[in-house]
Amino acid sequence: MALHRQLKFAATAAAALLLATTLSTRAEDGWIIKSSSASVEQTADKLVAAVEKAGAKVFARVDHAAGAGSIDAELADMTLVMFGNPKIGTPILQAAPQAGLDLPNRVLIWDEAGQTRIGYLDPAKLKARHKVSGADQAFDVMAGALGKLTDAASQ
Numbered sequence: 001m002a003l004h005r006q007l008k009f010a011a012t013a014a015a016a017l018l019l020a021t022t023l024s025t026r027a028e029d030g031w032i033i034k035s036s037s038a039s040v041e042q043t044a045d046k047l048v049a050a051v052e053k054a055g056a057k058v059f060a061r062v063d064h065a066a067g068a069g070s071i072d073a074e075l076a077d078m079t080l081v082m083f084g085n086p087k088i089g090t091p092i093l094q095a096a097p098q099a100g101l102d103l104p105n106r107v108l109i110w111d112e113a114g115q116t117r118i119g120y121l122d123p124a125k126l127k128a129r130h131k132v133s134g135a136d137q138a139f140d141v142m143a144g145a146l147g148k149l150t151d152a153a154s155q
Contacts, residue, residue, distance in 0.1 A: 030125030032146075036109070036116040036154035040077035043109045043116050047081050047153035054149065056085040059104050078110040088138050088145065096132040105142070107150060118150050 036043040048058050060082040068075035084104030092099050107120045123143045126132075132139075 030122050030129075031119045032122050032150075033117055033119040034150055034154045036118050038116060038154075040079055040109050040111050040116050043118055043153050044079040044081055046155075047107060047109070047118070047149060048083075050149045050152040051081070051083045054085075054145065056083050056145075057104075058083045076111040078108070081107045081109070083107075085145075088142050091135040091138040092127075092132060092142075095135040096130045099126065099130040099132060102126050102129070105146060107146070107153075109153075116154075118154050120146050120150060 038046065044061065048061065051058055058081065060080070062080040062082075064078040064080065065075045082104050089103045089105075093103065102121065103126075105120065107118060109116065109118045111117075123139045123146065127135075127139050
């Protein structure tokens with residue numbers, strides 16, 4: 001009987017650990033957050049390369065830490081990369097022009113206590129935020145692309 005309780009406890013603990021791990025990669029505010037073993041700059045470089053290789057366009061790369069430095073303030077390394085593909089974004093913008101506030105896609109890469117993080121808004125959250133009806137295929141493709149691109153950048 002004691003072995004049964006130990007196994008049940010172990011299974012419960014494993015399930016709790018799995019749930020905690022899953023939740024840490026998907027923040028409650030709709031962001032999907034991953035860790036990278038590379039620096040912020042290297043991770044941003046890898047993201048830009050993956051985006052360009054995929055045929056999308058990088059519209060901007062914003063170095064927030066450099067901006068803070070310009071006013072003699074300190075900020076941990078933080079870079080925003082904005083990119084998109086009109087084949088994916090246009091159907092969304094046709095269905096809900098206000099989604100242009102969140103498009104092109106933005107991926108934030110930052111240093112969090114020595115650990116590089118890479119995060120982006122879950123396309124499902126974007127769809128819900130702007131009450132987009134239709135463009136389901138575009139959102140599915142966007143979700144897959146963001147997942148693959150950020151995976152490539154975080155490795």
